Amino acid sequence: MSRNYLKLNNGKTEFIVVGSKQQRSKVNIxxxxxxxxxxxxxxxxxxxxxxxxxxxSMDKHIAKVSKA
Structure with a gap:
C-alpha cells in the first residue's frame, strides 16, 4: 500500500469472518x-x-433502508 501511496482509514477499516455458524466457530481470529x-x-x-x-445476509441493510 505504501508503495502506491495508499493509507488505511482507521475509522473505516473493518472486517468480518464469513461462513456458516459451524464454520465460524472453528476460526479464532x-x-x-x-x-x-x-x-x-x-x-x-x-x-x-x-x-x-x-x-x-442483508437484514441490517434492509432494516436501515426501510427505516429511511
Missing amino acids: TQIGMGDTMVIPTDSVTNFGVIVDENL
Missing part, C-alpha cells in the same frame, strides 16, 4: 495487524453503502 493498525472483527461491515453480516 481476534485481530489482524495491518501496518501499525490492529483491526478487530465485527458482526457486519459496510461496503459501497451496503451493510452485510457474517452470514452474507
